[in-house]
Amino acid sequence: MKLPLFERAAGIRERTAIVAPEGAFNFGELLDASGWVATRLLAGRDDLDSERICYLVPPGWHHVAVQWGIWRSGGLAVPLATSHPAAELAYVLDDASPEAVVAHPDLIDRVSGVAAERQLPVLQTPALLAEGPTGVLPDLAADRSAMMLYTSGTTGRPKGVVVTHGNLQAQVSSLSDAWGWSEHDHILLHLPLHHVHGITNILTSALWNGATCEILSRFNAVDVWERLSRGDCTLYMAVPTVYRRLLEAWQRADPATREAWSAGALACRLMVSGSAALPVPTLERWQEITGQRLLERYGMTEIGMALSNPLNGERRAGHVGQPLPGIDVRLVDEAGRPVAAGAEGEIQVRGPTVFSTYWRREQETQDAFAEEDWFNTGDQAVVEDGAYRILGRASVDILKTGGEKISALEIEDVLRSYTGVVDCAVVGVPDADWGDRVCAAVVCEASHPLDVDALRGFARERLAPYKVPKQIILVDALPRNAMGKVTKPTVVELFDLRDVD
Ligand code: MLC
Ligand code: AMP
Numbered sequence: 001m002k003l004p005l006f007e008r009a010a011g012i013r014e015r016t017a018i019v020a021p022e023g024a025f026n027f028g029e030l031l032d033a034s035g036w037v038a039t040r041l042l043a044g045r046d047d048l049d050s051e052r053i054c055y056l057v058p059p060g061w062h063h064v065a066v067q068w069g070i071w072r073s074g075g076l077a078v079p080l081a082t083s084h085p086a087a088e089l090a091y092v093l094d095d096a097s098p099e100a101v102v103a104h105p106d107l108i109d110r111v112s113g114v115a116a117e118r119q120l121p122v123l124q125t126p127a128l129l130a131e132g133p134t135g136v137l138p139d140l141a142a143d144r145s146a147m148m149l150y151t152s153g154t155t156g157r158p159k160g161v162v163v164t165h166g167n168l169q170a171q172v173s174s175l176s177d178a179w180g181w182s183e184h185d186h187i188l189l190h191l192p193l194h195h196v197h198g199i200t201n202i203l204t205s206a207l208w209n210g211a212t213c214e215i216l217s218r219f220n221a222v223d224v225w226e227r228l229s230r231g232d233c234t235l236y237m238a239v240p241t242v243y244r245r246l247l248e249a250w251q252r253a254d255p256a257t258r259e260a261w262s263a264g265a266l267a268c269r270l271m272v273s274g275s276a277a278l279p280v281p282t283l284e285r286w287q288e289i290t291g292q293r294l295l296e297r298y299g300m301t302e303i304g305m306a307l308s309n310p311l312n313g314e315r316r317a318g319h320v321g322q323p324l325p326g327i328d329v330r331l332v333d334e335a336g337r338p339v340a341a342g343a344e345g346e347i348q349v350r351g352p353t354v355f356s357t358y359w360r361r362e363q364e365t366q367d368a369f370a371e372e373d374w375f376n377t378g379d380q381a382v383v384e385d386g387a388y389r390i391l392g393r394a395s396v397d398i399l400k401t402g403g404e405k406i407s408a409l410e411i412e413d414v415l416r417s418y419t420g421v422v423d424c425a426v427v428g429v430p431d432a433d434w435g436d437r438v439c440a441a442v443v444c445e446a447s448h449p450l451d452v453d454a455l456r457g458f459a460r461e462r463l464a465p466y467k468v469p470k471q472i473i474l475v476d477a478l479p480r481n482a483m484g485k486v487t488k489p490t491v492v493e494l495f496d497l498r499d500v501d
Contacts, residue, residue, distance in 0.1 A: 003140050003165055005208055006031065006072065012210045015183065019214040022061040027210070030068060033061075035134035037069025040123070041100070047138035048075035050145050052098035056080040056089070056107045059193050059215050062125040064203065066102050067147075067193075069128070071165070074138040077147040078160070079194040082107060087462045090114040091157060092150060096359065102128060142166030148359055149194060151301040152407040154378075154395045160359030161301045170352035171200050171304030172208040174324045179235075179270060179295075180311050183210035187235040188227060190216040191242075196301050197275050197403070202237055221249035229264030236265075237272040239403030243282050243294070244433060250289055258289070265290035270311065274299060275403035276435045277390060280317045296320055298390060300377055301405075302368070303327075304353040307388050319387040327351040329388070331381060336370050344382045344391060348374040396488045399428035399436040404466045406438065408488075411469065414462050415440055418455050420448035425478050425491045426469065439495050440469040443477060450474060471495060 009017070013028030025033075041048060053075045057063040059082075070077040078096045080089055089111050093101070101115045101122045108124065115122045146165045150158040175181065187206050191198035206213035214233070216223060219242060228236065238246075250258055265271065271290075273283075274297045287293050297308035298320035306329050309321035323329040330338050331345030339345035354375050357365045369375055378398065380391040397408040408426035415424045423443040428436025444450040452472045459468045479490040 003071070003142075004169060005165075005204070006068075008208065008210065012183070015210055016212045017207055018061055018064055019212060020060040020064075021215070021217050025061055027207075030065060030207075032131075032134070033065040033129045034068030034072050035137065036130065036132045037066055037128050038073035038137050039133060039135040040128055041069060041073040041075060042135060042137075044135075046136075048073045048099075050074065050076045052076045052078050052096045052148065053100055053102060054078045054080050054093060054096060054098045055102035056082065056111050057102065057104040057125060058082055058106060058217060059189065059198075060217060061215075062104055062129060063193055064207075064213075064215075065129050066125060067199075070102075071140075071146060072137050074140060074144065076145045076162070079147070079149070079199070080111065081192060081194045081464065083192070083466070084110075084464050085461055086110055086114050088464050090117075092160075093118055093120065095150075095157075096148060096160060140165060142169060145356075147199070149196060149199075149301050152398065152405050152410065153364070154397050154407060155409065157410055158407075159361055159364060161355050162357050162359055163355050167304070167353055167355060168200065168204060169208075170326060171196075172205045174326050174353060175201060175205050175305060176209055177325045178308055178311060179272070181205055181209040181211060181235075185209060185211035185234045185269075186214065186232055187211065187237070188214050188216060188224065188233055190219040190224065191238065191403075195275075195403075196299065196304060197237070197239070200304055201272070201274075201299075219245075221245045225249060225253075225261040225264070227264075228268070229260045231264050231267040233264070233267070234269045235271075236268050237274070239275040240273055240278045240282055241276070241402040241434060243273060243278070243286055247282065247285055247289070262290050265292055268292065270295060272297060274305070276400045279432070283317050297324075298347075298379075298388070300349075300379075302355045303349045303375060303377070306347070306349045306353075306377075309387075314387075316385075316387050319384070319389045320381075321387055327353055330374070331383065332370070332374075342383065344380055346394060347377040347379045347381050347388075349377060350374050396427070399426075399438060401428070401434045401436050401438055401466055403435075404464075406464075406467050408438075411438065411440070411459070411463065411467050414459055415442060415455065415469075418458050420444045420450050421455070423478055425486045425488060427488050427491045427495075429471075429492050429495045434470075437471070437495075438467065438469045439471040439473075439492075441473050441475045441478060441491050441494055443475055 009027040017027045018025045053070045148160040189202045273294045278296045299305035307320040309315040328350040411426040426440045431437035
């Protein structure tokens with residue numbers, strides 16, 4: 001069976017698929033290049049049979065051709081985060097146990113050492129994409145695993161969320177219906193390509209619909225405004241921190257520039273915010289300066305998108321709307337029973353968009369689901385006048401900073417492994433820029449004065465930059481309740497009351 005994503009592309013070979021730092025490429029070129037990639041990955045075999053291929057490639061043409069090439073060879077695509085230090089990449093390589101790593105020349109130094117230690121071959125772009133023979137590529141069924149995205153949980157290190165081609169198709173179909181995607185759309189992409197927001201909502205939705213995805217190599221507020229001001233982008237999607245950065249840049253601009261930028265934003269047919277709560281003042285200010293009312297939606301790596309304000313109709317501030325087409329959503333109490341109308345509860349989601357398994361974590365997969373395939377999101381919500389409002393997460397140890405989900409416990413483990421640190425607590429302090437600002441209170445041995453900068457440097461070598469605490473304070477003891485458990489809300493207050501390093 002041929003996957004519809006590639007079948008559809010074959011019918012529109014001349015249309016522009018990707019505009020990237022490397023140039024503009026049509027669907028035919030994407031099919032050709034990904035065919036060459038797939039043939040090289042197969043190296044004479046019929047099918048990669050879901051072997052993992054990890055790839056560290058900056059956002060752009062090479063990235064998309066490699067992703068499609070892995071898919072077309074029957075492999076399971078595991079994108080590596082371009083911001084991650086070698087230690088985090090090594091963790092993914094150990095967990096995913098890929099048969100090979102694909103790397104772009106700009107990033108190869110970061111991964112070549114850890115790949116060599118694991119005796120993994122490293123294949124390089126652009127050679128992997130060079131014109132060559134295209135062999136017979138395998139037929140793939142919808143239940144074949146397509147990609148694995150790493151996501152933080154409350155316990156342990158990040159887990160691989162395995163998404164099938166069927167899940168991906170269901171996710172993009174649902175969003176295409178809900179948000180009126182068409183081949184006439186043109187969307188900007190600067191979000192990282194190891195998350196569902198960038199991969200599914202933007203890149204794959206565009207390619208599924210025969211639309212154009214224009215990839216910027218990184219986020220820069222002025223570049224985004226300048227690009228929007230050309231007036232030919234129809235869609236824009238980002239996390240709340242990005243909208244805030246755009247507002248700040250607009251504020252700094254002169255009146256003529258502001259006018260041009262605002263006109264560009266108004267020319268879009270839709271602007272979407274998600275991945276974290278959109279503060280109401282951000283929504284309101286955005287509408288004031290651009291005339292665009294942001295559409296806020298709610299989703300998660302494991303389920304794609306679940307709730308969305310409507311394309312047409314009331315987009316209620318502070319709310320995330322209603323279930324998307326084809327997706328069942330309900331709220332349950334602590335015993336797993338559906339709550340009464342108007343009561344708070346945990347969001348459960350069910351449907352063809354929901355992932356199949358956490359990679360090699362059977363128990364955690366089982367624990368994540370209630371009976372009848374309902375997935376427990378861990379997010380609390382309430383329905384008010386027909387629209388869902390997210391109340392927060394059940395766990396204080398899951399934080400969202402600039403749209404990145406992180407585990408406080410994972411960071412604590414790293415800080416505790418530093419000589420002289422006796423104990424620590426990592427918390428998310430409410431922050432207008434980041435949502436949760438990652439902060440740490442640390443207890444150290446009396447005989448061992450702690451150098452906070454050295455501790456931060458230690459963390460930076462081991463953790464993604466966005467996990468490194470923005471503030472670290474030294475305390476004599478952590479606040480605990482009668483059971484001896486650290487009271488994290490009290491730790492949060494320390495950051496309002498105390499000077500930081
Ligand atoms: C960068 N930094 C962050 C950070 N991103 N710190 C905390 N949280 C973040 N998210 C750090 C940098 O390492 C640097 O630290 C300092 O902040 C300033 O960096 P910057 O260059 O100004 O940041 P920038 O590169 O512009 O990144 C900010 C950002 C980026 C908001 C553009 O974080 C981003 O693209 N976030 C989106 C993530 C995303 O796509 N999430 C979707 C997940 S899927 P230092 O110390 O080195 O100076 C999902 C499901 C769903 O959630 O519903 O969509
Ligand atoms: P991730 O695990 O990175 O996919 O992040 C998913 C989490 O982001 C969800 O479980 C929510 O906690 C959060 N999230 C996504 N969209 C929203 C939103 N619109 N409002 C509040 N939280 C959100």
